[in-house]
Amino acid sequence: EPEVTQTPSHQVTQMGQEVILRCVPISNHLYFYWYRQILGQKVEFLVSFYNNEISEKSEIFDDQFSVERPDGSNFTLKIRSTKLEDSAMYFCASSVLLGASNTGELFFGEGSRLTVL
Amino acid sequence: QKEVEQNSGPLSVPEGAIASLNCTYSDRGSQSFFWYRQYSGKSPELIMSIYSNGDKEDGRFTAQLNKASQYVSLLIRDSQPSDSATYLCAVNREASKIIFGSGTRLSIRP
Numbered sequence: 773e774p775e776v777t778q779t780p781s782h783q784v785t786q787m788g789q790e791v792i793l794r795c796v797p798i799s800n801h802l803y804f805y806w807y808r809q810i811l812g813q814k815v816e817f818l819v820s821f822y823n824n825e826i827s828e829k830s831e832i833f834d835d836q837f838s839v840e841r842p843d844g845s846n847f848t849l850k851i852r853s854t855k856l857e858d859s860a861m862y863f864c865a866s867s868v869l870l871g872a873s874n875t876g877e878l879f880f881g882e883g884s885r886l887t888v889l
Numbered sequence: 890q891k892e893v894e895q896n897s898g899p900l901s902v903p904e905g906a907i908a909s910l911n912c913t914y915s916d917r918g919s920q921s922f923f924w925y926r927q928y929s930g931k932s933p934e935l936i937m938s939i940y941s942n943g944d945k946e947d948g949r950f951t952a953q954l955n956k957a958s959q960y961v962s963l964l965i966r967d968s969q970p971s972d973s974a975t976y977l978c979a980v981n982r983e984a985s986k987i988i989f990g991s992g993t994r995l996s997i998r999p
Contacts, residue, residue: 803985814992815933815977820985828986863932867985876921876981880932 774798776881778864784887788853793884795847795864803827803874804847805865806839809883815863821847822874854888861885892916893980893990901996908965910993912978915959921981922954924963926974927992933977937963968997 777796785791797804806818820827821839838850847866851858862885865878894913902908910924921940925933937952939945939961945952951964961980965972975992982988 805985805987807989815927815989817986817988822985830986874981874985875938876985876987877923877935877938878925878933878979878987879935883932 774800774879776864776866776879778862778881778884780884781882782885782887784889785854787856787888791851791854791858791886793849793851793862793864793886795849795881796845797847797864797866798868798879799845801866801868801879803867803869804839804841805867805878806849807863807865807880808832808860809863810860818849851886854886856888859886859888891990892982892988893978895976895978895990895993897991898994899996900993901998902968904968904970904997904999906968908968908972908995908997910963910965910976910978910995912961912963912990913959914961914978914980916980916982917956917959919959919980919982921987922952922961923979923981923987924950924952924961925977925979925989927977928974933989936976965995970997970999973997 804821819829819833861883863883864881924937927933939952939954949966953962977992978990
């Protein structure tokens with residue numbers, strides 16, 4: 773069964789360092805997303821991406837964050853100058869179009885746990 | 890006002906009974922509604938999607954949508970211990986901005 777894959781599963785970094793989280797969405801999906809979940813809290817929307825550009829972003833997704841689709845398969849989230857409060861599980865997700873509409877049905881990867889020390 | 894509201898629980902239901910989970914949302918323009926299940930330490934998994942008023946059934950699960958009341962619910966019949974998880978309600982506000990509630994913890998007791 774097709775699945776969204778994420779790497780790394782766990783990354784530990786020092787405050788102020790840059791981190792890149794990688795995702796391979798399901799191959800026929802055209803919308804890609806990043807969410808984060810701080811331990812014990814809700815799943816928070818960060819950004820959605822379609823047709824090689826950001827479709828929507830939340831207030832959390834400030835200049836510290838960027839996304840990129842560097843090739844035909846990978847979708848990355850870059851966090852510049854990490855802060856302690858960036859420690860969370862980061863989930864990548866993708867969804868398929870039905871006709872011209874986004875179904876909104878998200879398929880999640882297993883997540884990348886980021887620990888900032 | 891929270892965009893998507895759920896009772897955090899825990900909701901404790903005896904095995905074999907019906908579990909009823911509720912969700913309200915604030916944006917009347919929302920078009921699509923979803924229920925996800927999240928086991929501890931795992932990623933959310935889609936259970937049901939519903940797009941129009943009324944009921945939608947899939948196996949032991951029934952989703953109910955009432956747009957006038959801005960209310961979505963999930964019924965789980967014949968609850969099993971494996972149903973113990975956090976259930977997340979999600980709402981598609983914009984075309985590609987799906988917002989999650991904080992989830993309801995469900996515990997199925999033997």
